[in-house]
Amino acid sequence: MIFKKLKDRYFFTGVIFTLIFAIILLRVATLMIVNGESYREQAENRIIKSIRLPAPRGEIRDRYGRLLAGSRPSYTVQIMKSQVVDEEINNVALKLINIFEANGDQYEDEFPIILDENGKFHFTFDMALDEWKERVDLVGVDTGLEAYQILMERYGLEGNLSNLDGALAVQAELHRQFETVPVSVKTWKFTQEALKEQWFQSYYMQEYDLTAEEAFNRLREKNYRIPEDFSAEEARKIMIIREQLKKKGYLQFQPVKIANDVSWETVVQIEEDIFELPGVNIAVEPIRYYPEGNAAAHILGQLGKISQEHEIEKYINQLDYDPSDIIGKNGVEHKFEDFLKGTDGSQKVVVDSRGRLIDVLEKIDPIPGNTLYLTIDINLQKKAEESMANVLKAIQRGEVYETEWGTNKMMGTAGVMNNATSGSVVVTDVKTGDLLALANYPDYDPNLFATGISSADWQSLHPENERDPLAPRPLLNIALSTAIQPGSTYKMLVGLAAIEEGLDPHYKILDRGFIKIGGHSFGNWLWNQGRGQTMGWQGLHEAIEDSNNYYFYSLGTGYDYGIGRWLPVPLNVNTFIDYSHRFGLNERTGIEIDVPRERSGGVPSIEAKSATIKALLERNLKRLMKPEDFDETVEKPSTEKINEMIDKIISWTAENPGRGDIYLRLKDFGFSEDKASIYADLIKYSYFNQARWSIADTMNFSIGQGEHAYTPIQMTNYMAILANGGHRYRVSLLDKIQDFQGNTILKDEPDLIERIEMKDYKNLDEVNYGMHLVTTTGTARGYFNKFPIKVAGKTGTAQRSGKIPPVDEVAYLKKHMGAFGVSEQAVNYQMEVIKAEDPENPRIHDDVYLMREAIKQLNPRIKNADLDQFKENYDNYAWFTGFAPYENPEIAISVLIFQGGSGGYGAPIFREVVAEYMGLNLKEDGSEMMMQSRLTQ
Template identity: 20%
Template sequence: MFSRFQHLKENLLNAVNIRLLILSSLFIALGALMIYRVFDLQIVKGENYLNDFRLKTTKTRTLASTRGNIYDRNGNYLAYNELAYNVTIEDVYESGKTKNANLNDTIYRLIQMIEKNGDSVVNDFNIILDNDGNYAFTVEDRQLMRFLADIYGYTTIDEMMEKGYKHATKTAAEVVDDLCKTDRFGIGTYADPDDSKSFVPGMGYTKEEILKLLTIRYALSTNSFQKYIATTVAYNVSEETVAVVMENTGELDGVDVAEDTVRKYVDSVYFSQIIGYTGKVSQEELNVLQEQNSKYDLNDTVGKSGIEYSMEAQLQGTKGSEDVVVDNMGKVIETSNRLEPIAGNDLFLTIDKDLQETIYDILESKLASILLTKIRNIKEYKPGENSSSSDILIPIDDVYFALLNNNIIDMNNFSGKGAGENEKAVYESFLVKKEVVMNTLRQELTETKTPYENLSLEYQVYESFITSMLNSNSVIMESEIDKSDSTYKAWVTDEVISLNEYLNYVISKNWVDVTKLDLGSQYSNSDEIYAQLLEYIFKNIDNNSGFNKKIYKYMIRNNDISGRQICSILLEQKLVEVGEEELERFNSGHLSPYDFMLNRIGNLDITPAQLALDPHSASSVVTDVNTGEVLALVSYPGYDNNRMANGVDADYFSSLLNDLSTPMINYATYQKTAPGSTFKMVTATAGLMEGVINTSSTIVCTGTFDKIDPPPHCWIWPRGSHGALTVSGGIRNSCNSFFYEVGYRLGTLGDRYVPDIGLQKLTQYADLYGLTETSGVEIEESQPQVSDEDAVRSAIGQGTNNYTTVGLARYVTTVANSGTCYNLTLLDKLTDHNKNTLEDYSAEVRNTIDMDASYWDSIHSGMRAVVEAKSYYSGLGVNVAGKTGTAQESKSRPNHALFVCYAPYENPEIAIATRVANGYTSDYAAQIAKDVIQYYYDLVDEEDITGTAEALTGGSINTD
């Protein structure tokens, strides 16, 4: 029995072992097959399958070249490139519902990392936050239309105006809101996470954060068709930022640090108006550049103004290229066929760096000196019955207020945690005053209804601000107003009705855009509209910095804020540094606020540009009279173009836009004023060449020219007259009557005076001096304007004559060299980066004036006599010839001061044209030119003419 069981057991085990062997063999075979298949798929054919899956594409990527350097005539750097590290991002995010949230989160975290280390992100978007914390455009007119067309996807402005006019009228806030929506960049959060329709644009971010996110998202969107090109988030970041970004690249998809160069400007404030700056190309700029070079694209950095703009093609260089293989997400897999870029050419200017900087400092110190001459310890200047523009004085209260008005003192700091004792006291007084003002205005607009003419000046200012605000915000639609309407005139011109009556009237005439008001129904009655209009007014002026400044102005005038408090706030905000002795005298009351402020201006602790009072701007141009080269072209004030290049510093750009001294205007090439008596050499040339006078002709000045009506007067009238003068004497005495007569004779046909004939002849000779065209300098310049009315007055530089300082510089250069009129140039030579000369520039001769030598002698001797009559030119060490000019633009503001000259008189080498806008008298401009000549000929130490200021003497009598 046991034997049978044992045998059965053995048979069963043998059967199981055979099956296990078979199964094991089968599994081993299958496993081997699978391993082979995996090996075949992943190793043998893996790359092919991966390539097929990724849908690889080969594209060509351009490599930016290094921009050429800019030097002065002596080889000193003015602009160069510096190695830097930039933070970049590529759009590697898959499309889908979560793309915006993921990309925004990455960018937001990246911004925090960058700013934590003290670096700044790019903010070259055309929208900024204004002083009141509201969104505002930084461009206007056609540039704004181009920006809006790009935002809303229109190829041209015309297409936007035809198909989407509503987009052309969008406000900055509306543009931001549109871009934040889910169909664009999805910047915001859901009020209800479970409701897909509850997204609130911008929610969860500050306005500053929204703008930073928008700037980067918008830049990324312009590259949406070529995602493999990185977008720069921050330029020239610190090593700390590089380290933290590289440490976190695993969590920041698409983020990288790239080695690059950034543009640097030497002593930028002195040269910003000439050199300009670079920035990312706009669509409109790109369209123009691509006509010249098809290789430009939207990622390029190009010259935006000045020489950087005009010499873009020479400075840009030649791009390199490389082939990049990208997957279907736009991510770069490999690169090949790299062609290195070629650096741009180097440019040498005719400018002398040291001369340029010294003249700038001279202008600043002389402007400060004029201010010191005119500032008085008074509350308000009230002109007398016979006062002239040269008599205008500057009350010290205007100086105190200027520090607030031009944002030198930060009013936002008054209510901050770190506010000083005086800041807190002033702010508390302001809150009390503001409540009174708001209550009084509300009462005026609802109950009192005082006619405008019967209001105090203070409340006239407040109500004028309100109407201006309503007009600028298009609440009152100016295009709808009938300006011949009697009620409109009663408010604007006659000032005999109240603001209440005016506003109710514009409502009744449907001149109010009710869509801007918070109305419950479009069918609201006039009372409801007026009530909402009042709410709109008070809401918008409540935190309006412009309106608050009006309140501060009258608080200073009414002694609610003292001069001592203003001076103390300068110290609390660390805006000025004062020596211990002076500080002790001020704190102890032994130094008055008036004297304290004069010391700040005299030491240039507070500059004329910061005050932005008259005068605060000036320009001066120095030329080589024998070559037409510009040795200095100075505009005061300047700005730091380093903060405009390599990604605009938005806060700084905003401060420039709001700066009342308008530092971004090149006063040497843009500002035009009447030339005043500097024009008289043109009239002398016309009179001599046309034969209406000769060198010995005499014209008698009686003080009044009575051949036309109303009769104009000579500047010396009613104190006296000049008597009989030749042309040389006419120039020497700047006799208006002499040149009135010449202008009259030029326009006389037979025995009949025809003004147009006189104007034609004056224009003909103005043209010979280059005054009908721009001067030739290679930067932006205003077109000149030769007078087209009143030949008699035009003969002394009045009428509608208007010229730039650089235009007058070409004119006096032509006088100095006796008739060679150049197209002035700023360019010396162009070299490659190995300093091999590629092009030698020189000023072209525009025309020559072929005039008898005796005529030139009469003009030159008259100009020499002008300078000889000025005591401060005596003993100078070099003889100078020149001509003063004073131009009145407004009776309520000082006249413009001009002076043109050349030196040496015997053998001219340089010519100078100087203008001080609202500079009172040409005597001050002549003193500036004297200092320039002293420096140029090394007749004085530089520190003796720059660095400090003191009250000037002379210049109170018009001698033009």
């Protein structure tokens, strides 16, 4: 029977399963009963986690391999969210913050509610916005649109805010006036207001009107349940850490960075107290550093956190960056972010319950970013920066600037230029377009941004007088962002165009001091000095040498005013516009910096002038015209209807009807008689008559004044084209890119855009000779009489009209009310009247506007010019441009000084840069051969 059962396959299968089940049961019993305690301990004390290993950012070096930006190891404090239970997190957070503060370490504090010294709660969003409004004199302004309208009015900017493209254009221009305007042109909300709403939403709080104290208490009680045992100050410290952990969301095993680059004292203390700090660990991470400090800051750019909406979309959502990553915000750091950002590694490790490392299971090493080699020479860069800083100080104090290559008193007939506080120097290789140096003053230390700049450091980089567009701005890249008139440095282009059209460079024009056009006199600078002197008969070389306005007025108009007849060759403004375009003065140079974006400059034209006049008229009419301006017999028009009328008025610009005709047309629109008369005068005489191109425009055009607007980098490229035989190169700052193993993955070769079209390239020699005379016997001779290198240069003065706005305009107006014939009490009352009469006017929130209007209404004899009479005048911009050596040019240079007064003041900076480049500053250390080789080239 038994044998039969054994033969039964079903019985046999059952026996097998029974044995297997018994074995499994026995094994489970062994695990649970015999070895259970041991395995339970191992499970509790061993945790596998994956740690991100950030890649070192790629290095940036100069053309000779000298380090400009690298990485250094730093200690980072992290918390593993999954390893801290709610009962412990409060004590851990508080202990960490206390350690950081005791050792003076900065830590991530993004919790937006603070307590002041009086125990009151404030939103940091509100504080930041209020601080900005106060700094730019916009206290009381409620919306971003109002802020834009006021700033545009204040700085005379044009643009259309009614559509996104127009608003973005205005935004770009305002960002050149300020480092930032915290307004979204898509929603017209202040950025801080939008961030505040997002923060409320992140905690599912829909009541956006909660006070800071109410929001703080709600988080403390309902979200974080922080016991009453902790004080408000301690609770906030806890919430700093918990806010950071919250942002990590469901990524439980990703470490949360709490503090960067902490001190060794903090590391030691955390290690000593590790048992009281579960989940906390110290990691070594690379951090950006700039060994040369401030040098080349505006080339290198700066780093910052991923914060803007477009940055989050690009870097986090599309490129899979970690939210805590630091990215390039501008300059080279931004432009080449894709190359500089390495590939992060990872490490799977086993740690015990207290976060101590037990074993490394797997490690993928990070791949460092690529190395950028720039075309700049850091020694030349530092010499440009040093020279600019020292010359500016000498100009401000009227002192002597002295080096081995010259001694110059930096004070002329205009006296001390104490507002000469900003400037720029650009140097390029004329044979390749390589950027050799780009220096702006003032500058900043990019190390401040390496791990996220502090609030105090950020504030220190803002101008003391935000209302003054020429106030020193350390973050402003003047070389790329500031476009102004070139002054007399433009005269070589006028002269070149004239001799290209057939004028003999030796054709002489008699300088008679001034030319009378209508009711205006256009004088030569020597005549204008009040001495009644003239320069006599001069040809092209002498006219460039002495910067003879009279000569270039004649070229510009095609008329020889010295003898009262037309020049031998026909010349007009269109000829000079054409040559300006050939020399690239209406285009960007191509430099690889897109934030801030290089300005394209602007060559004046009839069309551009007409467009500007139209924009000015439109903006002024929209500000002035109101329904009350219409006759009582007609229905009061809506704002849309008034805007339609304004569009119709603008369309009359080309027609330029007579004043009487304009009056009748306005009457047909329904304007009252007095308003039609006032507006007719305004439209005809202030705008339509200015929209056409006049002889006066040509006069100003021919000497580089008027509507010209070029940047220092454009002017340097213009000089390079003069020096290299007419070749226009793309200006470049990238030499090559190598991977971390030293392999070249990209080599940037010189990019010749074109050789500009000319009838005879030898004509370049004629204007260049005139520039050489400038430095030997002309307007800049005193700066080069000891200099061993022959150079070619040109001084230039760009007019800057207007008054410097005071830091506090309201205080200024109050101080001088007696002179304006009004009392402060009457002005305050009239301000309230203005508010009541026009509550929809966005400018009623601008105290400066209100006070000025109130004074003018109380004393109708007072005009805007009278209100500004006690303010300091702006001084003129100073240019010095040229190339060196004269006989075999290698480098082109432009120097621009804000409110420098005289173009000659840029010459010492030019001279010192040339000396450095030519090796004249080298000591006897075996490098004389290099100096001699350059001198004999």
